[in-house]
Amino acid sequence: MKNNHPSLHAAIRRLLPAIGLAACALAAPALAQTATTVDPNHGTIVVKKFYDANANGVRDAYEPWLSSWPMTLNGPGVSASTRLTTATWSGLPGGATYTVEESMPVETNWVRSAPATHPVSVTVVPCKTVTVKFGNYCLKGSGGRTxxxxxxxxxxxxxxxxxxxxxxxxxxxxxxxxxxxxxxxxxxxxxxxxxxxxxxxxxxxxxxxxxxxxxxxxxxxxxxxxxxxxxxxxxxxxxxxxxxxxxxxxxxxxxxxxxxxxxxxxxxxxxxxxxxxxxxxxxxxxxxx
Structure with missing residues (x-):
C-alpha cells in the first residue's frame, strides 16, 4: 500500500526515542533482560581515582586520573566485586544502595583526601550513571638542605x-x-x-x-x-x-x-x-x- 502520510510517519519516528526516555525516567516496570534488551530500571556506578596534588580534596583540571587502583563494590546482588579504575558496574537495580571501598597501597605514604567518608554509600539512579571520585596524594621528604x-x-x-x-x-x-x-x-x-x-x-x-x-x-x-x-x-x-x-x-x-x-x-x-x-x-x- 502506498504511503500517503510521510509527514505522519516521520513524526512517529521522532517520537519513539522520546517515548523510550520517558519510560526510563518514569521507572517503567522491569523488562525481562535478554541479549538485546536493557532493563530501564537499571543504572550504572562508575568509580574514578585522581591524584590530589594539592591535597584539597577536589580534582583540579591539571590533576591526573590514576588507573589500575582497586575498588570494591558491595550491595544487592553484588558481594565484594573488585575492579580497577576506572571501575564500572552496570545493570544495577535502580534505587538500590551500594558501598564503594578503595584499597590502599602497600606503601604507607599514601593518604586519602576524598571523599570525606569511607566507604562511600551510592544509590543507583535508573537509566543514569552515578560517578564517584576518590582522591589520594602521597608524601615524601622535601629534599631540603639546611x-x-x-x-x-x-x-x-x-x-x-x-x-x-x-x-x-x-x-x-x-x-x-x-x-x-x-x-x-x-x-x-x-x-x-x-x-x-x-x-x-x-x-x-x-x-x-x-x-x-x-x-x-x-x-x-x-x-x-x-x-x-x-x-x-x-x-x-x-x-x-x-x-x-x-x-x-x-x-x-x-x-x-x-x-x-x-x-x-x-x-x-x-x-x-x-x-x-x-x-x-x-x-x-x-x-x-
Missing part, C-alpha cells in the same frame, strides 16, 4: 657547579634579605655569604628568616626541592611560601610572630619535612586483580 649545608664545602661546590657562582649570587641579591642590623644584604662573594649565614640569629627575626629563605631558594634552584610541592602546614606550595617570606621582609606591618611562623616553616622544609609530591609516587597492592 643553611649549614650551604655554608660548608658541599654547599660551596654546589653553588659553583656551573663553573661560577654568579647566577646564584645574583639570585640571592634579588631577594629582600637583611642582616643583623636590618640592612639589605646582597652577597657578592661566597665568603661574605657564608659569614652571613653562620651569623644569623633570632634576635632579629627578619635576619633569621632571611637565612632560611636564602637556603630554600638555593634548594629549589639547585634541584634539591621541587617548588611545586605542597606543604600541608601552610596549605601552600613551596614556591608560594618563598614568595610570602620574601614579601614579609619588606612589609612594615609584618609582626615578629608572622616572621617567626614563616621562618619555622622554611626551617622545617630545609630539614627535609614531608611534602605532598606534585606527581604520583610508586604504588603497589597486596592483591593482584
Amino acid at each position: 643553611p649549614g649545608f650551604w655554608s660548608n664545602r658541599n654547599g660551596e661546590a654546589k653553588l659553583a657547579d656551573g663553573g661560577t657562582m654568579a647566577p646564584e649570587l645574583n639570585l640571592l641579591s634579588s631577594l629582600n634579605l637583611v642582616d643583623a642590623a636590618g640592612n639589605a644584604f646582597d652577597p657578592t662573594g661566597y665568603e661574605q655569604f657564608r659569614t652571613w649565614l653562620l651569623g644569623s640569629t633570632a634576635v632579629n627575626m627578619a635576619y633569621k628568616l632571611s637565612s632560611h629563605l636564602a637556603a630554600m631558594t638555593l634548594n629549589v634552584e639547585g634541584g634539591y626541592v621541587n617548588g611545586s610541592s605542597t606543604f600541608l602546614p601552610c596549605q601552600c606550595t613551596i614556591d608560594e611560601l618563598l614568595e610570602d617570606a620574601n614579601a614579609a621582609l619588606t612589609d612594615p606591618a609584618a609582626t615578629r610572630e608572622q616572621l617567626e611562623q614563616l621562618k619555622n616553616w622554611l626551617d622545617q622544609l630545609n630539614n627535609g619535612a614531608a611534602v605532598v609530591s606534585p606527581t604520583p609516587c610508586k604504588r603497589t597492592f597486596a592483591t593482584t586483580y
Whole structure:
C-alpha cells in the first residue's frame, strides 16, 4: 500500500526515542533482560581515582586520573566485586544502595583526601550513571638542605657547579634579605655569604628568616626541592611560601610572630619535612586483580 502520510510517519519516528526516555525516567516496570534488551530500571556506578596534588580534596583540571587502583563494590546482588579504575558496574537495580571501598597501597605514604567518608554509600539512579571520585596524594621528604649545608664545602661546590657562582649570587641579591642590623644584604662573594649565614640569629627575626629563605631558594634552584610541592602546614606550595617570606621582609606591618611562623616553616622544609609530591609516587597492592 502506498504511503500517503510521510509527514505522519516521520513524526512517529521522532517520537519513539522520546517515548523510550520517558519510560526510563518514569521507572517503567522491569523488562525481562535478554541479549538485546536493557532493563530501564537499571543504572550504572562508575568509580574514578585522581591524584590530589594539592591535597584539597577536589580534582583540579591539571590533576591526573590514576588507573589500575582497586575498588570494591558491595550491595544487592553484588558481594565484594573488585575492579580497577576506572571501575564500572552496570545493570544495577535502580534505587538500590551500594558501598564503594578503595584499597590502599602497600606503601604507607599514601593518604586519602576524598571523599570525606569511607566507604562511600551510592544509590543507583535508573537509566543514569552515578560517578564517584576518590582522591589520594602521597608524601615524601622535601629534599631540603639546611643553611649549614650551604655554608660548608658541599654547599660551596654546589653553588659553583656551573663553573661560577654568579647566577646564584645574583639570585640571592634579588631577594629582600637583611642582616643583623636590618640592612639589605646582597652577597657578592661566597665568603661574605657564608659569614652571613653562620651569623644569623633570632634576635632579629627578619635576619633569621632571611637565612632560611636564602637556603630554600638555593634548594629549589639547585634541584634539591621541587617548588611545586605542597606543604600541608601552610596549605601552600613551596614556591608560594618563598614568595610570602620574601614579601614579609619588606612589609612594615609584618609582626615578629608572622616572621617567626614563616621562618619555622622554611626551617622545617630545609630539614627535609614531608611534602605532598606534585606527581604520583610508586604504588603497589597486596592483591593482584
